[in-house]
Amino acid sequence: xxxxxxxxxxxxxxxxxxxxxxxxxxxxxxxxxxxxxxxxxxxxxxxxxxxxxxxxxxxxxxxxxxxxxxxxxxxxxxxxxxxxxxxxxxxxxxxxxxxxxxxxxxxxxxxxxxxxxxxxxxxxxxxxxxxxxxxxxxxxxxxxxxxxxxxxxxxxxxxxxxxxxxxxxxxxxxxxxxxxxxxxxxxxxxxxxxxxxxxxxxxxxxxxxxxxxxxxxxxxxxxxxxxxxxxxxxxxxxxxxxxxxxxxxxxxxxxxxxxxxxxxxxxxxxxxxxxxxxxxxxxxxx
Amino acid sequence: xxxxxxxxxxxxxxxxxxxxxxxxxxxxxxxxxxxxxxxxxxxxxxxxxxxxxxxxxxxxxxxxxxxxxxxxxxxxxxxxxxxxxxxxxxxxxxxxxxxxxxxxxxxxxxxxxxxxxxxxxxxxxxxxxxxxxxxxxxxxxxxxxxxxxxxxxxxxxxxxxxxxxxxxxxxxxxxxxxxxxxxxxxxxxxxxxxxxxxxxxxxxxxxxxxxxxxxxxxxxxxxxxxxxxxxxxxxxxxxxxxxxxxxxxxxxxxxxxxxxxxxxxxxxxxxxxxxxxxxxx
Numbered sequence: 387x388x389x390x391x392x393x394x395x396x397x398x399x400x401x402x403x404x405x406x407x408x409x410x411x412x413x414x415x416x417x418x419x420x421x422x423x424x425x426x427x428x429x430x431x432x433x434x435x436x437x438x439x440x441x442x443x444x445x446x447x448x449x450x451x452x453x454x455x456x457x458x459x460x461x462x463x464x465x466x467x468x469x470x471x472x473x474x475x476x477x478x479x480x481x482x483x484x485x486x487x488x489x490x491x492x493x494x495x496x497x498x499x500x501x502x503x504x505x506x507x508x509x510x511x512x513x514x515x516x517x518x519x520x521x522x523x524x525x526x527x528x529x530x531x532x533x534x535x536x537x538x539x540x541x542x543x544x545x546x547x548x549x550x551x552x553x554x555x556x557x558x559x560x561x562x563x564x565x566x567x568x569x570x571x572x573x574x575x576x577x578x579x580x581x582x583x584x585x586x587x588x589x590x591x592x593x594x595x596x597x598x599x600x601x602x603x604x605x606x607x608x609x610x611x612x613x614x615x616x617x618x619x620x621x622x623x624x625x626x627x628x629x630x631x632x633x634x635x636x637x638x639x640x641x642x643x644x645x646x647x648x649x650x651x652x653x654x655x656x657x658x659x660x661x662x663x664x665x666x667x668x669x670x671x672x
Numbered sequence: 673x674x675x676x677x678x679x680x681x682x683x684x685x686x687x688x689x690x691x692x693x694x695x696x697x698x699x700x701x702x703x704x705x706x707x708x709x710x711x712x713x714x715x716x717x718x719x720x721x722x723x724x725x726x727x728x729x730x731x732x733x734x735x736x737x738x739x740x741x742x743x744x745x746x747x748x749x750x751x752x753x754x755x756x757x758x759x760x761x762x763x764x765x766x767x768x769x770x771x772x773x774x775x776x777x778x779x780x781x782x783x784x785x786x787x788x789x790x791x792x793x794x795x796x797x798x799x800x801x802x803x804x805x806x807x808x809x810x811x812x813x814x815x816x817x818x819x820x821x822x823x824x825x826x827x828x829x830x831x832x833x834x835x836x837x838x839x840x841x842x843x844x845x846x847x848x849x850x851x852x853x854x855x856x857x858x859x860x861x862x863x864x865x866x867x868x869x870x871x872x873x874x875x876x877x878x879x880x881x882x883x884x885x886x887x888x889x890x891x892x893x894x895x896x897x898x899x900x901x902x903x904x905x906x907x908x909x910x911x912x913x914x915x916x917x918x919x920x921x922x923x924x925x926x927x928x929x930x931x932x933x934x935x936x937x938x939x940x941x942x943x944x945x946x947x948x949x950x951x952x953x
Contacts, residue, residue, distance in 0.1 A: 404757050411749065415766045418826065419773070421792050422781045436806075438795035480680075487677030502674070509681045512689065513887035513935060515911045515928040519921055520691030521684075543684040550677050575673065604774045606890035607908070611916065622776035626894050636784055643777040654772035658765060661772075665831070666838045666873075 426450070426641035433636055449641035462642055464616040465624035469603055469646075471534045472620055476541035477549075477598030483542070484549030484594060489579045491550070492557035503554070510547040514607045517543065522611060532614045540612065541602050548601070549594040555667040556590025557583060593664040596657050600650045621646045689932075695925035702919040714926035724927060726902065727910040728934070730817065734906060735885040737821040738828070742881060743874070745825065746832025751866070753833070754840040764837065771830040779894035782823035786810050786895075810896050813903040820895055820904060828884075832877045839873035840866070879942050886935045907931040 425433060426449055428442030453459040487506075491499060521540060522531070530536030560583055568578040584591065606622040613619045625646055628639045654661050696714050698707040718724045749767075753760050770778070785792045788808040797803035809819045843865065851861050889908040892898060898905035898913070905913075907927065915924035 401757075404755065405759075407752060408757070408759055408763060411752070411763055412766060414826075415763075415769055415830075418781055418785060419769060421785065425784065434790045436790075436795070437799055438790070438792065440795075483676035483680055486673040486675075490673040505681060506677070509685045511883045511935075511939070512685055513883070513908065513928075513931060514889070515887065515908045516692055516932045517685055517688035518692075518911070519695060519915055519925050519928065520688035522915075523691075524688070540684065542680050546677055546680040600772060604776075606776050606893070607912070610893070611912075622774060622890070625776050625780055628780075636787070636790065639780060640784065643780050647773050647777045650772045650774060651769065654768050655765065658768060661768065662834060662838060665834055 422640050422643055425637055426644050428637060430635055430637055449635075449638050450645070452638065453641055453645055458638070461616055461619075462621075462624055462628075462645075465619050465621045466645070468534055468613075468616075468618055469621040470649075472538045472541065472609075472618075473599045473602035475534065475538035476545055476602045477595055479538065480542050480545035480549045480598055481591070481594055483546045484553050485579070485584070485591075486576075487546070487550040488553035488557050489575075489583065491554050493562065493575075503551070506547040506550050510544055510551065512543075518607070518611060521608075525612060531612055532618045534618050537609060537612055537618060537620070538602075540608050541605060545598050545601060549598055552594050552597065552664055552667050553587070553590050556587040556593070560586050589660060589663065592657060593660040593667070596653055596660050597664050599653060603650050692925045692928055695921055696923075696929050698922045700920075700922040700925075702915060702921050707922070710922065714923045715930065717923065718926055718930055723902070723905070723910060724930075727905050727907045727927075730904060731886060731888070731906040731908075731931075731934070733817060734821060734824075734888055734904075735882060737818070738824045738885055739878070739881050741821065741825045742829040742832050743878065745829040746877065747836055747870070747874070749829070749833040750836035750840055750870075753837055764834075767830040767833055769830075770827045771834070773827060775827070775890045776894055778823060778827045779891045782819075782826075783810065783895050786819055811900050813901045816896055816900055817904050820891060823895065824885075824888075824891055828881060831881065832874075835873045835877045836870050839870040843869040875942065875946055879939065882938050882942070883935055886938065887931065907934070 424440070424442065424445075427445035427447065429444055429446070432439060432442040432444065453462050491502060525531045525536050525540070530539070564586070565578040565582050568582050573581060604622070605620075606626070609620045609623045610626070613623060625639070625642055628642050697709060697711060699710050699714075700707040753764055773781075786809040788794070788806060788811060791806075791809070793809065794803070794806040798806060810816045847865050848861055851865060856864070887908050888906050889912065892904055892906055892909050893912075896904045898909045908931065911924050911928045911931065914920050914927060
């Protein structure tokens with residue numbers, strides 16, 4: 387080996403190792419989900435045979451047809467609608483409360499401000515079990531058990547503080563001088579928030595909506611306890627029941643999982659930039 | 673303008689939280705109107721009940737196991753993706769897949785992979801001759817919790833990886849170049865440049881993941897319902913069961929409050945850690 391060849395060989399080896407690592411990582415990230423997708427397409431007979439065939443010889447989208455149009459998919463379709471309504475409603479309420487709150491925390495200098503910020507954080511981190519039982523008693527007393535509205539109100543408990551926290555970071559980045567012109571022209575605080583701050587912090591609003599929808603879509607414990615029929619049951623509850631009710635068809639369960647996963651996955655991939663911005667909003671603030 | 677947010681905080685979180693504390697002082701059946709005041713009875717009794725102690729143990733095992741692995745895997749993957757190579761953007765985007773996958777779907781997916789008779793894990797291990805025959809993964813008390821931890825790590829190490837990667841990208845390249853010129857090796861640069869650079873992000877990830885792990889419920893409910901032989905019963909699951917299977921609201925509330933206390937202990941330790949290292953900006 388010549389002296390010049392050694393570093394080149396080492397560089398080549400490093401490149402090969404990098405790509406071996408990259409392929410392994412991609413396989414690790416993709417394999418479970420790809421298997422779920424394959425399971426949703428393969429006929430049951432293929433899924434339960436030994437030795438298992440990884441690529442099923444006969445694949446079809448029949449189960450997706452069942453879910454969207456068949457009689458067996460009826461409960462699932464209700465759950466899809468309920469999940470969308472709860473996520474939409476909870477995110478809307480929390481967005482309004484969060485925008486006003488974040489604006490106040492960002493603009494009004496006050497001694498208690500950092501205390502209020504930590505209060506928001508503590509509220510977000512409060513575990514559901516800590517408030518679950520009284521909420522159950524309250525909801526049952528006011529007749530909001532098993533209702534989309536009741537569940538959405540409960541979801542504001544973790545969405546409002548989190549969206550406030552995210553939005554405050556974005557509002558902080560907008561110089562106050564920009565608002566002054568509007569204020570001189572007679573705009574109120576709310577007016578300058580709506581006409582000056584919000585348009586400029588549109589990325590913040592998108593980030594907030596993205597996290598609101600994903601978190602609400604994902605929630606399980608409250609939905610399990612507070613809903614009891616197709617009138618309000620959300621997707622996570624429907625899927626957890628799928629397995630006991632259609633215990634035989636693993637493929638139908640897989641198809642249900644894929645359908646339930648698609649909305650948050652599509653949102654997260656389409657809005658990648660905002661997802662990362664939202665995740666790091668907390669960590670740069672420290 | 674703070675009023676709407678504060679209303680939510682006080683009304684939907686603060687008030688119910690105090691009610692939980694209060695409820696813990698009573699013997700209160702879920703069905704039925706009579707409540708008997710038992711003072712600290714429920715709280716003191718909790719420490720004597722083997723179910724509660726076991727649940728604390730299971731919760732800590734899940735938390736320590738999953739967070740340890742998530743931090744190691746997350747940092748390793750972040751360091752890997754911080755290097756320049758074609759395709760790393762695609763890999764970074766792929767990290768979003770587990771992260772955005774709903775928790776219940778993740779749990780259902782892994783339960784199917786672990787299936788004792790038809791699961792992909794059994795098929796993979798027997799076809800590669802690593803395992804002589806199909807076996808039960810979630811039905812064996814010794815390993816069920818470990819299998820749940822793996823399912824949780826697959827989904828959540830991505831959060832650590834993305835947070836740390838974002839932090840790594842804020843470290844100026846010049847810093848590494850200067851150190852290299854000064855003769856610092858790879859290990860030294862990792863120790864004195866990379867680690868201080870990602871420490872705030874690591875602490876945020878640690879706090880977020882710890883709080884999530886200590887209150888774990890959904891993945892347990894879907895994968896094992898606390899079984900086999902109660903070996904995966906965590907605190908949140910115990911509260912759920914006490915209230916809605918055994919219909920004892922009072923003792924369930926006491927368990928819930930003690931769960932919060934446990935979380936607070938962890939958070940307090942982390943805040944001390946944050947302050948003593950001067951990380952808070």
